[in-house]
Amino acid sequence: MAETNQEDYRARIQGGYPGERLEPFGNSSVLDKIDTEKIASVLRRSIVWVVLIIVGAVASAYLVVRYTKPLYESVSDIKLNFKSEATLFGFSNFNENPNLNYLSGEIELLKSRLFFSQVISALPLQVSYFTQGKILDDEKYKESPFEATITVRNPAVFDKKVMVTILDNDRYEIRFPWVGEDVQPEEHRFGETLSVPHLDLRLESTSHLNSSYLGEPMYFVINSNGALLNYIGAHLAVTPLNLNANTIRVSFQEYNRQKAQDMVGAITSIYQTYTKDQKKQANQQKIEFLDDQLMQTEERLDRYDKYFENFTISNQTTDLSSDLQKTIQQIWTLDTLLGTARSKQKSVNRMFSSVIDSADIPDQSLLFPHLNTALQEYGNLKVELDQLLLSHDPRTLIVRRTQQSLQILRDELLDAIDQERSMIDEQVRDLVSQRAKLEASFVKLPSKGTEYNQAQRFYNLYEEFYLTLMQRKAEFEIAQAGTTTESVILTPATLPAAPISPNKMFIFGIGIVGGLVFGFLLVALRYILHNTITSLSEIEKLTETPVLGGIPAYKGEKLAQTRMIISKNPKSGISEAFRSIRTNMEFLSTNGGIHTISVTSTISGEGKTFVSANLGGIISLSGQRVVIVDLDMRRPRIHLTFGQENPLKGTSTILINKHSIEECLLPTEFENLQYIPVGPTPPNPSELLLGDSFNRLVKDLKETFDVVIFDTPPIGLVTDGVLVMKKVDLPIYVFRADYSKRVFARTLKRLRIVNKFNNLSVILNSMKSNNGQGYGYGYGYGYGYYQDDAKGIQIKKLFQR
Secondary structure (H helix, E strand, O other), X not given: OHHHHHHHHHHHHOOOOOOOOOOOOOOOOHHHHOOHHHXXXXXXXXXXXXXXXXXXXXXXXXXXXXXXXXXEEEEEEEEEEEEEOHHHHOOOOOOOOHHHHHHHHHHHHHOOHHHHHHHHHHOOOOEEEEEOOOOOOXXXXXXXXXXXXXXXXXXXXXXXXXXXXXXXXXXXXXXXXXXXXXXXXXXXXXXOEEEEOOEEEEEEEOOOOOHHHEOOEEEEEEOOHHHHHHHHHHHEEEEEEEXXXXXXXXXXXXXXXXXXXXXXXXXXXXXXXXXXXXHHHHHHXXXXXXXXXXXXXXXXXXXXXXXXXXXXXXXXXXXOHHHHHHHHHHHHHHHHHHHHHHHHHHHHHXXXXXXXXXXXXXXXXXXXXXXXXXXXXXXXHHHHHHHHHHHOOOOOHHHHHHHHHHHHHHHHHHHHHHHHHHHHHHHHHHHHHHHHXXXXXXXXXXXXXXXXXXXXXXHHHHHHHHHHHHHHHHHHHHHHHHEEEEEEEEEOOOOOOOOOEOOHHHHHHHHHHHHHHHHHHHHHHHHHHOOEOOOHHHHHHHOOOOEEEEEEOOOOOOOOOOOOHHHHOOOXXXXXXXXXHHHHHHHHOOOOOOOEEEEEEOOOOOOXXXXXXXXXXXXXXXXOOEEEXXXXXXXXXXXXXXXXXXXXXXXXXXXXXOOOHHHHOEEOOOOOEEEEOOOOOOOOHHHHHHOHHHHHHHHHHHHHXXXXXXXXXXXXXXXXXHHHHOOOOEEEEEEEOOOOEHHHXXXXXXXXXXXXXXXXXXEEEEEXXXXXXXXXXXXXXXXXXXXXXXXXXXXXXXXXX
């Protein structure tokens, strides 16, 4: 039964039962790639920061609400009555959508800087009064404890603060910034006229002056016209409400609600009186412009009428185009003849060249019929000569006579072709001369015709333009006489009861949501940047190497160096974890058992020496004789684990045959546990492990001890550990939670694939106890949960995978 359980456990830890189908490594779904344990671990470590971020976001929202000035909005709805009386006279509307165009025009009028100037003149906006706070300033619109009467002599004083402090009901202190920042405030009395650089000033107290203003810093600003125009444009909004009903809404946003109401009231009241006069004036200006354009156009038309009359009298005709057409037709005819002649000229030149070169002559019977007979004779004689040359020697009499006849006929043909070419050349020159004469006469003809046609075109354009001006003038006159514009205020300017900004609920909601979002981003960022191994399940996802178990982190005082924990705390979670690992090792053992073990890691600091020492101690407690051999000759640590100094003899001296094993064995606090320190540091550790001395050492130790544990150097730094792993029954690879990088798993994979270490196992050291995996019994990725009962130790559960 025990043998069956061992085979079952070994099959599970080495990759599954025979015939069991396992998913390929790295072929998991997206959800499987998300490590929930790692997320929980990162979240636990980040929970304080997440809470601080949320608290900070809510605090920021509170500060925004606390130190944002309340913004008020006053509104007024206006109905525009647009009536066109032009239809009474039988005229239709000139615009397809007059309501939309009209509303757009009125909105632009209300938002124009010209209209703003009327509003500025109607309200007391030239001087603004403020009380100065530590963070926010408050405007005292129509509530100021004093009023300033100012005569400005230099525009440089506009838009600058003039600081005022009221001392009592009769006196105040004032300071002008343009005089100098270091100048002390001057004390004056209300009603007193001050003459300072750039302006004359007199302050008068008002009925709003009370004790709350005494000693409080205040200031006033002399607003420039440009600043006021920009201020109104930035805070005013005019929007259409209903296009069919011709209604618009005028709204104004201000930090002082009384000022917002006054601004909207002034805008709507001024609009009612302003629009009618402005529209009449605009139409009148357009009509005057059209009258001026009509007069100028009439004068131009009169001048062209006189020109046409004089032209007809002087030239006795107005139809010059017919003469031009005849000349153009003659030029086209000459161009056709000239083209035919030049084509013949090219053909006769090619024919002449073909005869000279004794080449084949193309058929020219259509262009030169009078040469057709000579050409045929020449061609036939040439063919006859070619046939004779095929059957006779060129020196025979008949061949030479045929050649002489062909030469005579060739000379005659060349003379005929040359005469024809001379005739064609003469014809081309004659046609070119005739065309030049026609072109000379053609240049003189169009000058008067062009001038006349140009005048005719301008006359037609001005005539059409004149009719268009008359039509537009009629439209504007009808619009001015038949259109009335009236406005009705549906909703007077309101006094805002509550501010529209800041929206406290919205800002606090944004703060909470923003805090949660940034908290989530922090957790996500730490999850992404967290590139260390944290749990046993993460090791399983990274590699297929069997996991022996995990060792919890030491919760006591931080260890300065490696120590034996199991002797001081035999019932601690660490001791139980090592017992679980020891039991798991028993299930991995074959019939021969596990006698040699190597412990290594990727880099130093992962706890390989700690695992070697405590694993050796826990195995020795089971009654087996154990020896720990320190092979980390570059950085020996085993002797520190047992609180001793590194002696002058040890592994290095054994390998060079200077000392025997018995001379180097050192006792420990455990009866069945001994260890061999490194001894003197050799200059060639790798060469010592490659020699036969190391093989004899392993053999002698196996004969003397039940279990031999080799503490080897980190294989991520040197290759000494790989040399030892090849000679042991069970190589163990140590990772340290939250210390070992995830990329270290590649070294483990390389050992399995390249070096063929199929018996390699993994231990995770320094695991956090809050990762959801237990320790002691049932510890280590669910392996080896044991329970004592009356019949002894039985296997309760082998796996929890």
